[in-house]
Each structure stands twice: as C-alpha cells, then as structure tokens.
Amino acid sequence: MFKHILIPVDGSELSLRAAKVGIExxxxxxxxxxxxxxxxPFRTISYMGTILAATEFAYNEEAKANAERYIEQVKMLADAAGVPFEGVAEFGDEPYDTIVQTCKARQADLIVMGSNGWRGMTRLLLGSETHKVLLRADVPVLVCH
Incomplete structure (x- = not known):
C-alpha cells in the first residue's frame, strides 16, 4: 500500500489533524x-535596499523558526506512533508546486493534507493550495477536513 506519505503542514489545527491521519x-x-x-519568500520593493535587507533577514529567521516548530509537532506525533519521520522546510513561491515537486523528489506515494486555510472571497480570488495539489499531483491526495 502506501509506504511514504508526504504531509504538508502550515501550523494550523487543520494541518495538524491531517498529520495525525497521515501518521495513522x-x-x-x-x-x-x-x-x-x-x-x-520575502517580497520586497527594489528601493530602500538597506532597510529591506535587514527586514528580509529577520523574516527568514522567523519563518525558519516557525517551520521548525510546525515540523517538530508532527515529529512528536510520529515518534509517539513509532513511525519513521523526516522533516523538510523549503522556500517556494507557489506552495502547491513545492509540495508536488517535493513529493516527486522524495518518491512519496501519498499526500495527506488539510482541505484549505482560505475562506469566502479570499478563496475565490486566490484559490486553494489543496485544490491545486489535487490537480497536479501524480499520486493520490487524501484531503482531511
């Protein structure tokens, strides 16, 4: 059956619930x-480079710390269940593309993720990363609500 499960996490309660399902x-x-x-990635305007460089560094450090915290939550669940675990944090302009590419690169055979984080008009305008993964992934995607 499924031997390598990719679990995208964003720190939300929904992604943590999906992680539990993936680990099970x-x-x-x-x-x-x-x-x-x-x-x-940090988005900048080209002028005021010196100020923005310092801000970008702070943003990247905080983003990496958040990623470590989110991944550590999943690691604790996997360790408790006795499931082999690996954690990865990647910078990417399009989260869905990074998820699909990581799945291919790591040869995962299932993606387990939360339904979406956006609601209402924002979802209509920006779309759902989960929906984009569903359309582009070459492996089954288990969507958790």
Missing part, C-alpha cells in the same frame, strides 16, 4: 512520513 495511515502500512512546510 503510515503506521497501518508500516510506512514512513515526511512533513513539509513551505516558506513563502
């Missing part, structure tokens, strides 16, 4: 899990 599935199939947090 890995335990049933004696597989392993990889937790992935995609960090959006």
């Amino acid at each position: 599935q890995a335990k049933l199939t004696q597989g392993k899990v990889t937790a992935l947090h995609v960090i959006s």
Whole structure:
C-alpha cells in the first residue's frame, strides 16, 4: 500500500489533524512520513535596499523558526506512533508546486493534507493550495477536513 506519505503542514489545527491521519495511515502500512512546510519568500520593493535587507533577514529567521516548530509537532506525533519521520522546510513561491515537486523528489506515494486555510472571497480570488495539489499531483491526495 502506501509506504511514504508526504504531509504538508502550515501550523494550523487543520494541518495538524491531517498529520495525525497521515501518521495513522503510515503506521497501518508500516510506512514512513515526511512533513513539509513551505516558506513563502520575502517580497520586497527594489528601493530602500538597506532597510529591506535587514527586514528580509529577520523574516527568514522567523519563518525558519516557525517551520521548525510546525515540523517538530508532527515529529512528536510520529515518534509517539513509532513511525519513521523526516522533516523538510523549503522556500517556494507557489506552495502547491513545492509540495508536488517535493513529493516527486522524495518518491512519496501519498499526500495527506488539510482541505484549505482560505475562506469566502479570499478563496475565490486566490484559490486553494489543496485544490491545486489535487490537480497536479501524480499520486493520490487524501484531503482531511
């Protein structure tokens, strides 16, 4: 069945619930899990470079610390279940693309993720990362609500 499960996490309660489901599935199939947090790059305006460089450094450090915290939450769940675990944090402009590319690169055979973080008009305008993954992934995607 599924031997390597990719679990994208964003720190939300929904992604943590999805992580629990992914870990349970890995335990049933004696597989392993990889937790992935995609960090959006710092966006800048080209002028005022000196000020923005300091701000970008602070942003990157805080984003990495958040990623470590989110991944550590999943690691604790995997360790408690006795499931082999790996955690990855990647910078990426488009989270869905980073998820799909990481899945391919790490040869995962299932993606387990939360339904979405956006609601209402924002979802209509920006779309759902989960929906984009569903359309582009070459492996099954288990969506958790």
